[in-house]
Amino acid sequence: MTLAPAGPQALSSLDEVPAHYSHEVNGELLYKLCAALTAKGLGSPETWVKCGRNCVAFARYSIMSAIGAERGELLQRNVEWRLEISDTLSDGYFTGDDDPPVGNGQLCVTASCDGCGYFRIGAALDSLEREAAGLGAAFYWSLVHALYRVMRIYDHDDALMYEEQLREYISEDDTASPDEYEFPEVKKALPACLEQTLDTKWTVAGQRLLASHANGRHGSWIRRLRTLNRLARVQAPTDGEVVRGNYDGPPLPALVLAFRDHDAIVACFDEESQHMLEASSEPTLCVVFAPDNRAEFERACAAAGRFVAFNVELFTLVEEIGAWEASYGREHRDRGDSSLRTA
Amino acid sequence: MTRDELLALFAEKATAPPPEANQLLAGHLQCTASLRLASAVSAALNVYVGSDPVPLSTPSPLLPPLM
Numbered sequence: 001m002t003l004a005p006a007g008p009q010a011l012s013s014l015d016e017v018p019a020h021y022s023h024e025v026n027g028e029l030l031y032k033l034c035a036a037l038t039a040k041g042l043g044s045p046e047t048w049v050k051c052g053r054n055c056v057a058f059a060r061y062s063i064m065s066a067i068g069a070e071r072g073e074l075l076q077r078n079v080e081w082r083l084e085i086s087d088t089l090s091d092g093y094f095t096g097d098d099d100p101p102v103g104n105g106q107l108c109v110t111a112s113c114d115g116c117g118y119f120r121i122g123a124a125l126d127s128l129e130r131e132a133a134g135l136g137a138a139f140y141w142s143l144v145h146a147l148y149r150v151m152r153i154y155d156h157d158d159a160l161m162y163e164e165q166l167r168e169y170i171s172e173d174d175t176a177s178p179d180e181y182e183f184p185e186v187k188k189a190l191p192a193c194l195e196q197t198l199d200t201k202w203t204v205a206g207q208r209l210l211a212s213h214a215n216g217r218h219g220s221w222i223r224r225l226r227t228l229n230r231l232a233r234v235q236a237p238t239d240g241e242v243v244r245g246n247y248d249g250p251p252l253p254a255l256v257l258a259f260r261d262h263d264a265i266v267a268c269f270d271e272e273s274q275h276m277l278e279a280s281s282e283p284t285l286c287v288v289f290a291p292d293n294r295a296e297f298e299r300a301c302a303a304a305g306r307f308v309a310f311n312v313e314l315f316t317l318v319e320e321i322g323a324w325e326a327s328y329g330r331e332h333r334d335r336g337d338s339s340l341r342t343a
Numbered sequence: 344m345t346r347d348e349l350l351a352l353f354a355e356k357a358t359a360p361p362p363e364a365n366q367l368l369a370g371h372l373q374c375t376a377s378l379r380l381a382s383a384v385s386a387a388l389n390v391y392v393g394s395d396p397v398p399l400s401t402p403s404p405l406l407p408p409l410m
Binding site: 027028031034035039043044045048049055 | 344345346349361
């Protein structure tokens with residue numbers, strides 16, 4: 001048998017040809033952020049070693065340590081916040097090469113809601129009203145007042161607006177008969193104490209009433225509410241106006257504030273929420289900062305810290321009222337409520 | 344490692360020149376001929392994947408990178 005002589009290599013080797021490129025833009029901002037976190041005491045040499053000398057892991061671990069495991073788990077149980085530090089203004093849904101940059105040498109810390117929390121407050125308001133007339137209403141209006149200062153929520157006001165739009169839409173349609181449609185009837189879902197105070201809402205007298213019951217039967221809820229009000233008033237300037245033009249709409253609601261399960265507010269939210277992800281939404285929290293500028297970094301930390309503390313206090317209250325309702329609140333439920341009759 | 348050494352490390356990394364991979368890619372993005380070639384290859388791939396059942400013949404010596 002004759003073996004053919006070895007021929008020249010048909011294809012040149014690809015061993016030396018780079019097949020993968022890792023392109024990094026603004027990498028120095030990450031190192032500056034890590035330096036700022038270390039200078040503030042949030043990151044340490046031990047953290048650096050623990051994270052395998054990886055800057056992204058170091059920054060993430062340092063921030064999560066500042067939030068704390070227990071507080072982080074509380075938030076994860078109740079709401080889906082996406083906390084990001086980025087050099088572009090992406091919204092999580094339309095991320096791409098066209099994302100506008102934050103600015104030269106600047107980063108942006110944002111918090112966007114991917115899944116909102118749920119606060120069923122009807123039984124608690126009833127119990128507060130039984131303790132003192134007007135206490136439940138004062139609690140509700142004070143809570144709504146504090147929430148609006150920090151985040152977008154979905155409450156009876158949004159539901160009322162949705163119902164009004166629905167009725168207007170049907171009345172303008174000549175071919176439709178209003179009798180053929182089922183409207184949510186939000187006003188009927190409101191507890192009597194709120195229906196009577198729809199025009200006055202937050203009042204100084206209500207605040208005094210709350211203060212006078214801070215050591216009462218539901219003193220713990222009232223003290224948490226006062227903490228929420230205090231945190232809501234903390235000066236923590238954000239940069240929502242700067243980035244507003246980059247998004248299609250306002251932030252997504254981070255909390256549905258309903259009175260009962262399956263009530264008219266929940267029904268309206270279920271309808272409206274189907275269209276909420278069709279466009280990009282502004283982040284709830286947005287602070288632009290240069291990581292190597294001490295004052296700007298401190299300002300961003302203060303705003304993010306206030307935001308986390310507010311959410312922790314809010315969802316601690318949600319869980320506390322939920323636990324109370326599970327053990328005591330159900331016996332006082334109004335059995336005449338239509339949502340319960342159908343359940 | 345102390346805290347000050349860690350801060351010095353981050354400062355050094357922040358001011359270091361871009362990595363070689365970054366420079367290669369930047370060079371490619373600035374070279375008109377390289378971009379034209381990439382566009383032609385991309386178009387040829389689209390034709391091949393799209394409708395033409397005949398595979399493109401492989402040139403004997405592969406073209407070296409332009410950078």
